[in-house]
Amino acid sequence: MARPVIAIVGRPNVGKSTIFNRVIGDRLAIVEDKPGVTRDRLYGSGEWNGKAFSIVDTGGIEIDGEDEIMKSVRMQAELAIEEADVIIFMVDAKAGLTHADDEVARMLFRSRKPVVVAVNKVDNFNRMDDVYEFYSLGFGEPIAISGSHGLGIGDLLETAVEKLPEPKQDEYDDDVIKVAVIGRPNVGKSSLVNALLGEERVIVSNMAGTTRDAIDTPFERDGQRYVLIDTAGMRKRGKVYETTEKYSVMRALKAIERADVVLVLINGEEGIIEQDKHIAGFAHEAGKASIFVVNKWDVVEKDEKTMQQFTQSIRDHFLFMTYAPIVFLSAKTKQRLQKLIPVVNHVSEQHALRIQTHLLNDVIADAVAMNPPPSDKGKRLRINYVTQVAVKPPTIVVFVNDPELMHFSYQRYLENKIRGAFNFEGTPIRIYTRRKS
Numbered sequence: 001m002a003r004p005v006i007a008i009v010g011r012p013n014v015g016k017s018t019i020f021n022r023v024i025g026d027r028l029a030i031v032e033d034k035p036g037v038t039r040d041r042l043y044g045s046g047e048w049n050g051k052a053f054s055i056v057d058t059g060g061i062e063i064d065g066e067d068e069i070m071k072s073v074r075m076q077a078e079l080a081i082e083e084a085d086v087i088i089f090m091v092d093a094k095a096g097l098t099h100a101d102d103e104v105a106r107m108l109f110r111s112r113k114p115v116v117v118a119v120n121k122v123d124n125f126n127r128m129d130d131v132y133e134f135y136s137l138g139f140g141e142p143i144a145i146s147g148s149h150g151l152g153i154g155d156l157l158e159t160a161v162e163k164l165p166e167p168k169q170d171e172y173d174d175d176v177i178k179v180a181v182i183g184r185p186n187v188g189k190s191s192l193v194n195a196l197l198g199e200e201r202v203i204v205s206n207m208a209g210t211t212r213d214a215i216d217t218p219f220e221r222d223g224q225r226y227v228l229i230d231t232a233g234m235r236k237r238g239k240v241y242e243t244t245e246k247y248s249v250m251r252a253l254k255a256i257e258r259a260d261v262v263l264v265l266i267n268g269e270e271g272i273i274e275q276d277k278h279i280a281g282f283a284h285e286a287g288k289a290s291i292f293v294v295n296k297w298d299v300v301e302k303d304e305k306t307m308q309q310f311t312q313s314i315r316d317h318f319l320f321m322t323y324a325p326i327v328f329l330s331a332k333t334k335q336r337l338q339k340l341i342p343v344v345n346h347v348s349e350q351h352a353l354r355i356q357t358h359l360l361n362d363v364i365a366d367a368v369a370m371n372p373p374p375s376d377k378g379k380r381l382r383i384n385y386v387t388q389v390a391v392k393p394p395t396i397v398v399f400v401n402d403p404e405l406m407h408f409s410y411q412r413y414l415e416n417k418i419r420g421a422f423n424f425e426g427t428p429i430r431i432y433t434r435r436k437s
């Protein structure tokens with residue numbers, strides 16, 4: 001089920017990234033601890049009272065020219081209005097109410113999106129007078145918080161989560177493979193969708209304006225049903241807006257949430273850039289199956305080593321996604337296009353693979369026998385039992401004497417052994433360590 005999105009909007013320096021980091025903080029430590037995952041995050045996931053959500057810090061949009069702050073806040077607000085389910089509008093108690101705050105408030109108000117006003121830098125909760133002036137923004141009771149002291153964050157999340165829409169039920173049957181096509185502008189997303197659909201294109205569902213987020217196109221091939229979730233459809237924004245990284249990332253994020261398999265498009269002509277990593281990183285974090293699709297292969301000058309070199313370059317840039325297969329093709333000439341669907345089917349199966357407990361325990365027992373966990377300050381990790389608790393993505397719980405003793409490198413060793421035995425190609429695996437003696 002797709003997680004709803006909460007966006008944080010506000011002037012530079014009000015404390016957006018401080019709060020963002022606090023919200024995603026704990027989870028980050030549990031879920032991924034891998035080198036190579038980007039640290040400069042635009043989005044993360046959080047949970048409050050059992051409700052999971054994605055959270056986006058819209059800050060950091062940089063624009064040149066005069067009136068820079070106003071422009072950047074305006075753009076953040078537009079982005080949030082378009083993409084978020086609930087908006088946290090952050091203001092600064094120390095600075096007080098500013099003209100920019102007023103203008104953003106007007107934009108948010110017109111959009112009718114649910115808004116929570118968070119008044120940050122209230123470091124002393126005995127001084128609530130600073131907070132009341134923000135009532136005038138017109139969004140009800142402002143929530144006092146302090147990012148640096150960690151105060152009021154629970155109240156803020158409580159209020160925001162209450163305003164989230166009910167989670168949408170899955171729109172498609174379970175046996176439909178949902179495929180998101182993501183990548184930066186101009187990489188060839190629309191072209192790939194068109195090439196895949198060919199004559200089968202269902203025109204109706206592709207009309208501009210039928211949906212704002214993404215365009216879904218169902219199709220069937222050899223008895224298997226698919227839905228393509230295409231984020232490329234909407235092009236009405238100005239150039240600055242369109243090329244803003246946050247914009248494409250946020251659109252990608254929503255498509256990824258709804259997908260089983262993510263096609264991460266890379267421009268074969270231009271190679272890999274930082275933005276590709278951000279986009280791919282989210283597919284990884286969201287626990288989706290992924291395939292790297294190197295497009296525009298028709299215009300790449302090739303010799304017998306080119307494919308191997310490009311593969312190496314992808315592996316070097318995406319250290320955290322070595323499980324993802326790579327397909328080289330041209331959406332334009334349809335060269336090698338027929339290779340893609342079989343790989344989609346394969347990773348989709350792997351994503352839903354469930355390994356019997358006794359087989360899993362045999363593999364772990366062998367792994368431990370071959371390379372016992374190192375001891376730490378006289379204590380040694382003991383693994384009692386391993387079981388797979390979920391699919392999509394495969395999620396494995398390791399019961400041990402003391403979770404603190406499970407080191408990252410040993411966990412990675414176990415993951416490699418599990419992959420060696422069962423493959424899990426194309427899908428991330430989640431491994432959690434729990435205490436049980």
Ligand code: GDP
Nearest residue numbers: 012013014015016017018059120121146147148
């Ligand atoms: P952003 O630009 O909105 O993302 O703001 P940052 O999170 O980068 O914070 C801007 C500055 O405000 C930093 O120097 C923070 O340390 C500071 N700051 C954040 N939260 C608080 C707070 O609750 N109280 C005080 N006094 N300073 C804070």
Ligand code: GDP
Nearest residue numbers: 185186187188189190191232296299330331332
């Ligand atoms: P999107 O922004 O990711 O949807 O990209 P488009 O599908 O609109 O493609 C952007 C440009 O790249 C267009 O001019 C396409 O014709 C071109 N293009 C897309 N795929 C290929 C390809 O495989 N080879 C070549 N040479 N050009 C391509």
